[in-house]
Amino acid sequence: MFGVRDVLFALLGGRCQACGASMAGTLDAESLVRLCAHCQPLLMPRRGGYCPLCGEMVADQGAVPLVCGRCRRDPPPWSGLAFFGSYAGLLRDLLTGFKFNSRLGLGRLLQALAVEAYALHGACWERPELVIPVPLHPRRLRARGFNQSLETSRLLARELGVPVGAEVLRRCRHTRPQVSLPARERRENVQGAFVADEAAVLGRRILLVDDIMTTGGTLRECARTLRRAGASNVSALVIARTAADG
Numbered sequence: 001m002f003g004v005r006d007v008l009f010a011l012l013g014g015r016c017q018a019c020g021a022s023m024a025g026t027l028d029a030e031s032l033v034r035l036c037a038h039c040q041p042l043l044m045p046r047r048g049g050y051c052p053l054c055g056e057m058v059a060d061q062g063a064v065p066l067v068c069g070r071c072r073r074d075p076p077p078w079s080g081l082a083f084f085g086s087y088a089g090l091l092r093d094l095l096t097g098f099k100f101n102s103r104l105g106l107g108r109l110l111q112a113l114a115v116e117a118y119a120l121h122g123a124c125w126e127r128p129e130l131v132i133p134v135p136l137h138p139r140r141l142r143a144r145g146f147n148q149s150l151e152t153s154r155l156l157a158r159e160l161g162v163p164v165g166a167e168v169l170r171r172c173r174h175t176r177p178q179v180s181l182p183a184r185e186r187r188e189n190v191q192g193a194f195v196a197d198e199a200a201v202l203g204r205r206i207l208l209v210d211d212i213m214t215t216g217g218t219l220r221e222c223a224r225t226l227r228r229a230g231a232s233n234v235s236a237l238v239i240a241r242t243a244a245d246g
């Protein structure tokens with residue numbers, strides 16, 4: 001099993017960004033992701049068997065992506081969702097390890113996976129004009145010192161050649177953690193919790209970025225807020241999505 005200690009040793013340079021193992025041979029300097037032969041197959045992007053709107057996954061990873069029944073009945077407030085993979089295995093260990101030990105090269109690896117997810121799922125989308133991170137709760141921001149989604153947004157924006165809207169979307173009131181709540185209370189919990197800078201958003205195509213989509217309630221509320229503020233289109237990207245949409 002992959003431990004947090006291993007994560008701590010993840011370094012850049014001639015080392016695997018996931019486990020820190022020394023890597024022999026020549027490295028592709030252009031590549032954003034450097035993984036050893038052990039980690040590489042454990043960190044493969046999800047290429048099929050998911051709903052392109054909400055990311056709900058089916059067992060067959062080779063299945064052609066199909067809009068699920070739920071999204072047909074009640075489409076999400078975004079036009080597409082890109083994600084790297086299921087919140088499980090090594091990807092989950094990396095995200096968990098990063099949450100508690102936000103140092104070294106791990107953040108860079110996670111950001112690179114986000115870029116890969118965009119290349120895979122977002123390549124056919126109309127290019128966004130602004131990248132906006134889901135704002136972290138101020139209390140969590142104080143505890144962690146930075147917002148991982150903002151760092152991911154910065155790299156994505158650089159790759160896309162568009163600006164980042166770091167302050168465009170803000171939390172305007174306290175919310176309880178979504179996972180602690182029963183499904184029916186989640187929407188109420190986040191409803192009206194965000195405000196968007198209309199001048200920055202009006203008429204623009206926006207890519208909304210978060211690290212993990214668990215219940216999807218926060219991401220949905222952020223997308224709704226941006227659309228209400230006049231965004232012409234909102235698409236979403238997360239690094240990992242939990243397998244069950246609770």
Ligand SMILES: [Zn+2]
Nearest residue numbers: 016019036039
């Ligand atoms: Zn490795």
Ligand SMILES: [Zn+2]
Nearest residue numbers: 051054068071
């Ligand atoms: Zn769906």
